[in-house]
Amino acid sequence: MRWEDLRSSSNVEDRRGEGGGGGGIGFPGGGAGGLGIGTIVVLLIISYFTGINPAILIGGAERMGGGNSRQEQADPQTQAKRRQAPTDQSGQFASKILGNTEDVWSQILPQQTGKQYTPTTLVLYTGGTRSGCGSAQAAMGPFYCPLDKKVYLDTNFFKEMAQKFGVKGDFAYAYVIAHEVGHHVQDVLGILPKVQARQQRASSKAEANALSVRVELMADCLAGVWAKNSNDKYAELEQGDVEEALNAAAQIGDDALQKRSQGYAVPDSFTHGSSAQRQRWFMAGYKSGQTKACDTFRSANN
Ligand SMILES: [Zn+2]
Numbered sequence: 001m002r003w004e005d006l007r008s009s010s011n012v013e014d015r016r017g018e019g020g021g022g023g024g025i026g027f028p029g030g031g032a033g034g035l036g037i038g039t040i041v042v043l044l045i046i047s048y049f050t051g052i053n054p055a056i057l058i059g060g061a062e063r064m065g066g067g068n069s070r071q072e073q074a075d076p077q078t079q080a081k082r083r084q085a086p087t088d089q090s091g092q093f094a095s096k097i098l099g100n101t102e103d104v105w106s107q108i109l110p111q112q113t114g115k116q117y118t119p120t121t122l123v124l125y126t127g128g129t130r131s132g133c134g135s136a137q138a139a140m141g142p143f144y145c146p147l148d149k150k151v152y153l154d155t156n157f158f159k160e161m162a163q164k165f166g167v168k169g170d171f172a173y174a175y176v177i178a179h180e181v182g183h184h185v186q187d188v189l190g191i192l193p194k195v196q197a198r199q200q201r202a203s204s205k206a207e208a209n210a211l212s213v214r215v216e217l218m219a220d221c222l223a224g225v226w227a228k229n230s231n232d233k234y235a236e237l238e239q240g241d242v243e244e245a246l247n248a249a250a251q252i253g254d255d256a257l258q259k260r261s262q263g264y265a266v267p268d269s270f271t272h273g274s275s276a277q278r279q280r281w282f283m284a285g286y287k288s289g290q291t292k293a294c295d296t297f298r299s300a301n302n
Pocket of ligand 1: 179180183216219
């Protein structure tokens, strides 16, 4: 992927190196005296990919009802520091992918849906920070908070993806960011609040999970829509890039993760969809480039 020439976003909030859990809540186990870093990393990966952790979208939605929506308030000096453009590679990469999603979505969302696109903010952090949906921890993996309209990403996450799951390649990482931006697009389109209401009415955990799967697969599809339209305009994709994203989708499907962690898969407990589903929906968006191809709620065969 040729990402170096893409436009950097000005909507990055760089909180890396600020330390702490953004309010005193540290890692599970209390840091050095508790769980070892290896255990934490494993928890991080499992909780992210299985979606067990409440922060991933639906948890964000659950928290919406909980009234825990304190806004992060930093002093002016800290705020100015956060607004400085990242100079390291992973920070610049994230900023350029975000900038590119802004360029693409602000063009195609009005064309395809008649709705204006308002950009999300990408918060880069390490370890922990405060989000509008409560404390953000590295162990939660990347997530979108509908309350403050921000995406939270611990940049070490990409390293873990490569080490633990063999998910490698810049386009695989771009897909992760585009998936979270996809949740923001769902928010702009008014889909997230509707799903949240339906989840609250759900009569079983399995039913709520099934709704979650549809939301997640739609975000995968929207990531595909972004990739197609971006590549048509900027031609940044190289041979093997789409395969990188498909490999990521395969490695992080609920069935693959559950089989890896417990030896078998339990479809009712899926919150993100199977490997095959995630690949299929990414490709549905990528082949068509159309948001209307991403209606996972109308599709019987999701
Ligand atoms: Zn998601």
